[in-house]
Amino acid sequence: MTIPQSKQNEKRIFSGIQPTGNLHLGNYLGAIKNWVKLQEDFSSIFSIVDLHAITVPQEPLQLRASIHEVTAAIIASGIDINKSILFNQSSVKEHSELAWIFNCVCRIGWLNRMTQFKEKAGKNRENATVGLYSYPVLMAADILLYKATHVPVGDDQKQHIELARDIASSFNNMFTLDNENNFFSLPEPQIFGPATRVMSLRDGTKKMSKSDPSDASRINLTDTKEEISSKIKKAKTDPNPLPETVDELKKRPEAFNLLNIYSSLSNQTLDKTVENFVGKGFSHFKPKLIELAVENLNPISSEMRYLLKDTKAIDKILKTGEIKARQIAEPVLQDVKSLVGLIN
Ligand code: AMP
Ligand code: TRP
Secondary structure: OOOOOOOOOOOEEEEEEOOOOOOEHHHHHHHHHHHHHHOOOOEEEEEEOHHHHOOOOOOHHHHHHHHHHHHHHHHHOOOOOOOOEEEEHHHOOHHHHHHHHHHOOOOHHHHHOOHHHHHHHOOOHHHOOHHHHHHHHHHHHHHHOOOOOEEEOOHHHHHHHHHHHHHHHHHHHHHOOOOOOOOOOOOEEEOOOOOOOOEOOOOOOOEOOOOOOOHHHOOEOOOOHHHHHHHHHHOOOOOOOOOOOHHHHHOOHHHHHHHHHHHHHOOOOHHHHHHHHOOOOHHHHHHHHHHHHHHHHHHHHHHHHHHOOOHHHHHHHHHHHHHHHHHHHHHHHHHHHHHHOOOO
């Protein structure tokens, strides 16, 4: 078994995805597609973050099924379990232990600034769980437990990674004896590609999201060719032909979103896509986008369906990942405990 070693100055990647609802094109283009590229060059650890999922109510049987589905989706998208570590968060108990220690480092004022909590808790904030509130602390524990240096995510997670940096640097100040040799290095977000924020197909100002009640707002990784086609056909647009420049495009949120999706799926820059479609109407553009989306997503959904026929095999894959993850996590947590003064 090869375990990536954390060497000084070596990049190590950590990222996570929640096993809730349907994985969609935003998850794929904003996160997983980048993971697949990064695993070639860096030691990479990816987690299905079930402990994050339970910060809002989950139906137990559905949660279990979603863990299998998300694992299958990640593998079907191209994560190679011989190159990367893939595991389920709650199976490595060190995540929860480090999160508790970080709860005693993180300040309430820092959490009060988190916009995702405000959005998710909505008006009835008093009724939100403490777990939802301290969710970013657990996320910091996920990253720092592996001393990850880089965190590839979509744009919505930027603020959480800034918080992980604040926690790391505060921990270093509180507990690292030698200032030259900080215990944690500060993790960097990696937010790249033309689709760091894929928007809803029904409203170009809203993020594409698993929790949107309208299924027509998103393209799920499990959608059939017909569903993809009908959702793109119905996607909100405007009556004007496509513009000559990216600046003009930016003033039209729905058009901007669809051209960004096209660019990301075809691995070309937005400038190039704008150049390809200048002056064309959506009746010309949409069929091209449908063709491209089906070509990219169909192989993923058929591979997912194939993998999901054998959930025992998926459990085995997660078990292997768990063992590898724990080999890195255990010694880091032990060091943290001794620095804090806890008895190991
Ligand atoms: P989640 O579904 O919240 O667990 O998110 C998993 C990953 O997908 C994270 O890296 C998110 O930043 C990314 N992501 C989620 N929704 C979008 C979106 N609409 N556009 C781009 N990235 C997204
Ligand atoms: N909070 C992330 C999201 O909803 C998921 C996540 C949990 C994560 N732990 C992480 C992402 C650690 C990157 C690193 O998208």
